[in-house]
Amino acid sequence: MKIYVTKDKKEMNQKAAEIILERIQEKPDMTLGLATGGTPEGTYDDLVNDHQQHGTSYQNITTFNLDEYVGLPSDDPNSYLSYMREHLFNHIDIPPEQTNLPNGTAEDLEAECDEYETRIHGHGGVDLQLLGIGENGHIGFNEPGTSFGSKTHIVELAESTREANARFFDSKDDVPTHAITMGIQTILKAKEIVLMISGERKQEALLRLLHGGVSEDFPASALKEHPNLTVIADEAAIENKSVVD
Numbered sequence: 001m002k003i004y005v006t007k008d009k010k011e012m013n014q015k016a017a018e019i020i021l022e023r024i025q026e027k028p029d030m031t032l033g034l035a036t037g038g039t040p041e042g043t044y045d046d047l048v049n050d051h052q053q054h055g056t057s058y059q060n061i062t063t064f065n066l067d068e069y070v071g072l073p074s075d076d077p078n079s080y081l082s083y084m085r086e087h088l089f090n091h092i093d094i095p096p097e098q099t100n101l102p103n104g105t106a107e108d109l110e111a112e113c114d115e116y117e118t119r120i121h122g123h124g125g126v127d128l129q130l131l132g133i134g135e136n137g138h139i140g141f142n143e144p145g146t147s148f149g150s151k152t153h154i155v156e157l158a159e160s161t162r163e164a165n166a167r168f169f170d171s172k173d174d175v176p177t178h179a180i181t182m183g184i185q186t187i188l189k190a191k192e193i194v195l196m197i198s199g200e201r202k203q204e205a206l207l208r209l210l211h212g213g214v215s216e217d218f219p220a221s222a223l224k225e226h227p228n229l230t231v232i233a234d235e236a237a238i239e240n241k242s243v244v245d
């Protein structure tokens with residue numbers, strides 16, 4: 001595991017954008033795994049700025065998002081498809097048919113999960129997966145207790161996750177109860193993983209990731225066994241500097 005500590009969230013986001021841009025330069029038809037939430041917003045802003053200023057092209061890039069809520073129409077402002085359009089897709093030259101998210105309104109959700117998993121691997125897998133982390137250590141929407149062997153599946157969201165995500169909705173009751181998420185095994189198959197961790201609320205999760213054991217009680221600990229993991233944490237996520245020494 002490689003770890004970078006940045007002064008603040010802005011620098012954390014910039015570092016992740018730099019890594020993504022380097023990989024695009026090396027492989028202009030790469031497959032990018034994308035995440036949502038508050039953490040990567042600044043990274044998407046940086047990619048959009050770079051596209052506008054330096055013209056980095058996404059014409060040959062394919063993206064696969066980690067997850068999507070169940071039951072939100074795709075044009076709902078809180079769907080992850082809307083998030084991705086607002087923060088990235090509408091501002092770069094990626095053809096819409098090369099952007100992939102699970103369909104949370106599919107009639108047969110189980111079949112949708114199988115199809116999404118097959119689509120990812122049929123495409124040759126993810127080259128670089130961008131990740132955030134939940135306060136309880138969830139990655140994607142894989143809550144504590146999820147099998148490390150899991151593939152794309154339907155999950156019931158933990159109350160704490162619905163509470164944490166309520167800030168994007170009018171109230172907690174509006175947060176969907178279920179989501180489709182890549183499984184932990186799906187995520188681990190990415191050739192490279194970049195995990196961003198920002199802010200005081202994530203201190204415990206970072207501490208546990210760096211110093212705890214590998215256990216299904218803490219989904220992010222699965223990442224410790226990945227051969228190409230980069231963690232980018234801002235200073236606010238570090239309670240005590242010695243944790244990264």
Ligand SMILES: N[C@@H]1[C@@H](O)[C@H](O)[C@@H](COP(=O)(O)O)O[C@@H]1O
Nearest residue numbers: 036037038039132133134140141
């Ligand atoms: N499904 C997403 C995750 O992909 C994200 O990493 C995490 C942290 O979110 P945030 O970055 O807003 O703290 O929770 C959400 O529920």
